[in-house]
Amino acid sequence: MSARTTTAPCIAVRRDDVVPICPHCEADLPEIHVRKLRGPFGIGRGFVFFCPRCRKVTGSGTQWYPFPG
Numbered sequence: 689m690s691a692r693t694t695t696a697p698c699i700a701v702r703r704d705d706v707v708p709i710c711p712h713c714e715a716d717l718p719e720i721h722v723r724k725l726r727g728p729f730g731i732g733r734g735f736v737f738f739c740p741r742c743r744k745v746t747g748s749g750t751q752w753y754p755f756p757g
């Protein structure tokens with residue numbers, strides 16, 4: 689097994705015509721639920737994204753806007 693290496697940047701391709709699938713229950717996700725994470729002093733520390741059907745977390749981030757473009 690050899691790692692593929694490149695110096696080319698990773699390009700984000702916007703695809704609003706493709707519906708994501710939950711990696712846990714494999715349901716189509718035309719919408720995804722997001723919940724704000726709360727820090728120790730009530731300060732938002734980011735967001736957690738989860739499947740509306742099985743409620744399993746699909747990812748997290750510090751912002752959900754803006755998406756480029």
Ligand SMILES: [Zn+2]
Nearest residue numbers: 710713739742
């Ligand atoms: Zn799911």
